[in-house]
Amino acid sequence: MQRNKELHQFLLTKAEQLTEDWYASLDKSGTGVYASTDPEVIRELKSQNFEFHQHLCKIFIMEKSAFFDEFDDWVQEIGRDPEHLNTPTHLIMKEFQRVREQYMNFIEEYSKTTEDLVSQKSLDIWKYAIIEAVDVVMTRVVEEKSKHLNARIEEQQQTINELSSPLIDLPDGKALLPLVGDIDSDRATAIFENTLEGCTTKRVDHLFIDLSGVYLVDTRVAQQIFQLITGLKLIGVTATLSGIRPEIAQTAVQLGIDFGEIRITSNLAQAISSEATLTRD
Template sequence: MQRNKELHDFLLDKAEQLTEEWYESLDKTGGGVYASNDPEVIRTLKAQNFEFHQHLCKVFVMEKSSFFQEFDEWIMNVASDPEHLNTPTHLIMREFIRVRNQYMVFIDEFIQNQTKLVRQNKIDLWKTVIIEAIDVVMTRVVEEKHNHLNKRIDEQENTINELSSPVIDLSNGKALLPLVGEIDTFRASSILENTLAKCTEKNTNHLYIDLSGVYLVDTMVAQQIFQLINALKLIGVETTMSGIRPEIAHTAVHLGIDFGNISITPTLAKAFSLPN
């Protein structure tokens, strides 16, 4: 235990040197946070690295679960850091491996400075502990980075879906849903969900759905469009459809969808001119 404490103290004293040597040997052409010339980004990067060393050396003096629990805040901060999120994951892993090699060198230096012989099994244990700790931290950082990126992608997809199916306020409880482009099954489902929510939020009583910009739908999508109309009716929203292209009409007829109870006009201008 005394030797563990001595190694901890030795590595803690070397933390600043570890950070400076690591940054000086850094490949700054690889991209991401490691290639930044921004003084503030560099300062933050060094501070993160220095804090890493302050945590890591405690692996020799702390109980394992407590050690990783204490490390978790650092892991979450780095994994959610915008600069690291924009850095290729393989470069982040490369730097963890380089730091791991640094520790192997410093452990050897510590051993050489000892007046008493250190047994090989003890040396092997120290190195194994460091390797395993860094591997766990590296894996957690990569995992949390992946989670944050997926969350960002989901948020972007939600924004895109909302923008691709905008419910535009008109007047007197009327609104317009202009649909443009190809509608696949996923987008159709998003349109249904978003439109129902927006109509409820805006207290819409009449929705104009314009399909003149839609060139291609499959049978599943056609079904969902008409499901939207039925769902709107259930929440008290009347609908008028305009701009149905022949291909969509053909698909709807093929599916046996009844147009009888649906207000349909050839153009949006015609829909607006109808009395309500």
């Protein structure tokens, strides 16, 4: 059995020493939280490590599932901690492995100081319990960190997509959508959704879409761009396309897109000028 109240108490009394020994032997030449010279960051790092030891030694007095459940708050704290998010994952894993080795040494020390004779089988069970616990907690921290980073990347990508499809107000219910750079499927979808919503919110009745800064699209993206014209028409917005490059025109023709009802000009200046002329007439 891995349960052993005396071993738990022994390790608990060693928690502070474990933290100080660990930090003293830490390789501080790398990057991230372990290399920080900020006193507050160092204090928080030691506090997190000390709390880890307080949790870990409970593996010898708690039922396994309850033990890991109790660890969840600590795991989420570390996985979302800004300092650890900016620390390479392989360095975090390395420190978990070093801590695990600390426990192997202290278990050996306990076996030599206890009055009871400790069998090799008991030593193996205790060591395996620590190895399993550290590995599970390490995996959960890495997973939490990865999940949080992915969520942050998605938020940043959404912001980039929104900024990359700006709807610029013009007088008299008109607006301009200048598109620049390569457009992939995700960005094309964002452009479609943001533009329709923006035109509705701003009460736009005529939108100039300038494609002169777009050099490369695939067939699916080209189709989505022209579907935007249909979507705009459905909400009562007239669209004028300008600056279509030959590559995009070829893709559109291959797709069989009908330009019959779409206003097209060679450049943006001509589009605005033509609209102004129509308005005066």
